Amino acid sequence: xxxxxxxxxAEKEMVTIISNFSLDKMYLIGGxxxxxxxxxxxxxxxxxxxxxxxxxxxxxxxxxxxxxxxxEEIREQERKEETFTPIPNPHYMELTKLLLNHxxxxxxxxxxxxxxxxxxWDTRVAKLRLSADSFISQLEAHAKLDNxxxxxxxxxxxFLLDSLNSMYKLRASLxxxxxxxxxxx
Amino acid sequence: MADAFSEASDRSxxxxxxxxxxxxxxxKLEQAWLxxxxxxxxxESKSEIVECVMEQLTHxxxxxxxxxxxxxxxxxxxxxIDRIRFxxxxxxxxxxxxxxxYFPHIxxxxxxxxxxxxxxxxxxxxxxxxxxxxxxxxxxxTVALRHMPPNLQTVDMLKAVPKPCLDSFVFLRVHERQxxxxxxxxxxxxREYAIDLExxxxxxxxxxxxxxxxxxxAVQLI
Numbered sequence: 460x461x462x463x464x465x466x467x468x469a470e471k472e473m474v475t476i477i478s479n480f481s482l483d484k485m486y487l488i489g490g491x492x493x494x495x496x497x498x499x500x501x502x503x504x505x506x507x508x509x510x511x512x513x514x515x516x517x518x519x520x521x522x523x524x525x526x527x528x529x530x531e532e533i534r535e536q537e538r539k540e541e542t543f544t545p546i547p548n549p550h551y552m553e554l555t556k557l558l559l560n561h562x563x564x565x566x567x568x569x570x571x572x573x574x575x576x577x578x579x580w581d582t583r584v585a586k587l588r589l590s591a592d593s594f595i596s597q598l599e600a601h602a603k604l605d606n607x608x609x610x611x612x613x614x615x616x617x618f619l620l621d622s623l624n625s626m627y628k629l630r631a632s633l634x635x636x637x638x639x640x641x642x643x644x
Numbered sequence: 645m646a647d648a649f650s651e652a653s654d655r656s657x658x659x660x661x662x663x664x665x666x667x668x669x670x671x672k673l674e675q676a677w678l679x680x681x682x683x684x685x686x687x688e689s690k691s692e693i694v695e696c697v698m699e700q701l702t703h704x705x706x707x708x709x710x711x712x713x714x715x716x717x718x719x720x721x722x723x724x725i726d727r728i729r730f731x732x733x734x735x736x737x738x739x740x741x742x743x744x745x746y747f748p749h750i751x752x753x754x755x756x757x758x759x760x761x762x763x764x765x766x767x768x769x770x771x772x773x774x775x776x777x778x779x780x781x782x783x784x785x786t787v788a789l790r791h792m793p794p795n796l797q798t799v800d801m802l803k804a805v806p807k808p809c810l811d812s813f814v815f816l817r818v819h820e821r822q823x824x825x826x827x828x829x830x831x832x833x834x835r836e837y838a839i840d841l842e843x844x845x846x847x848x849x850x851x852x853x854x855x856x857x858x859x860x861x862a863v864q865l866i
Contacts, residue, residue, distance in 0.1 A: 460681060467730070468674075485717060487724050488666045488700050506727065507720060516716075594848070598830040601839060602848040604815065609866055612815050623813045630831075 469553035470506040682865035748801035
């Protein structure tokens with residue numbers, strides 16, 4: 460899966476905006492939105508929030524977890540635990556990136572948040588690499604991956620799955636098979 | 645108020661067998677999209693969902709024709725349409741890619757399908773697969789086979805094209821709790837063991853182990 464497609468899915472996450480225009484309730488195929496009133500908060504999907512922001516029609520309210528103190532706590536927790544800790548949003552990385560790139564003026568301490576999220580990400584991806592390594596070396600057939608986000612899975616997907624498949628094929632050709640089932644071309 | 649109420653009750657009668665809101669429909673399409681993207685084999689055709697989504701899109705586009713340009717509402721609707729259209733075409737494209745990759749096996753499966761069982765291909769996809777087979781065969785014939793000695797002039801497509809590898813590993817998320825899923829051992833020294841799939845949990849395992857659960861919607865590939 461292309462990272463941009465994971466980002467596409469992340470754009471469905473709801474965020475709060477404060478619009479500077481008024482508009483009646485809208486009936487989109489995917490659900491109702493609005494009504495929009497100047498100065499009043501309203502929940503919209505991120506794709507719309509970013510578009511309105513680019514047209515300077517709204518201010519984006521940062522998600523509750525996008526806060527230096529909360530993120531520091533998560534970072535410490537993530538470094539302490541060996542397993543993956545629950546993360547406040549399944550698309551935390553994409554949301555951070557999109558919001559900081561397009562609406563950094565609405566997010567207090569944007570630079571600190573960028574660094575914190577990057578730290579959390581790095582810690583988690585390092586764990587992911589370690590567990591992928593042990594998964595392969597122990598020839599496991601099943602792994603539980605709770606709390607892992609789609610973007611994290613996506614960073615190892617191609618490499619991990621292709622390696623597992625190649626190893627499977629190599630092993631299969633080592634074991635004598637009663638009826639030649641594999642392909643030999 | 646009375647009018648709105650009677651309209652709503654009319655509608656619920658019409659849709660009594662199939663109560664799916666447009667939002668649920670889009671969610672179904674997205675599920676089918678991700679499943680198709682990650683499963684090693686071609687999934688059952690979701691022509692019904694595709695048709696309903698197309699209907700929604702055409703309807704919405706029709707409405708937009710009447711709105712003047714530059715209207716903010718129209719631009720929001722248009723963005724949503726573009727997003728849905730992207731998922732829809734990505735879904736159909738990934739199906740076509742698999743048909744091109746595994747066409748002999750897919751057609752074979754379609755041939756052996758029992759009467760009344762749901763088809764794996766939409767009528768259009770079926771026509772595409774047949775044409776793809778015919779074109780490949782005639783291409784091989786004109787380019788090489790007719791120059792071969794007579795006894796080597798045929799190719800069995802089923803043997804020439806590799807089968808989808810159902811033993812591939814996949815990532816998945818559980819929608820409905822499942823008990824006693826048998827995990828087959830990787831080596832002869834290991835023993836098989838059973839696991840429970842808790843709702844909301846995520847796993848990495850072989851596609852063949854959970855293929856029926858993907859088809860039934862109990863688990864979602866991610």
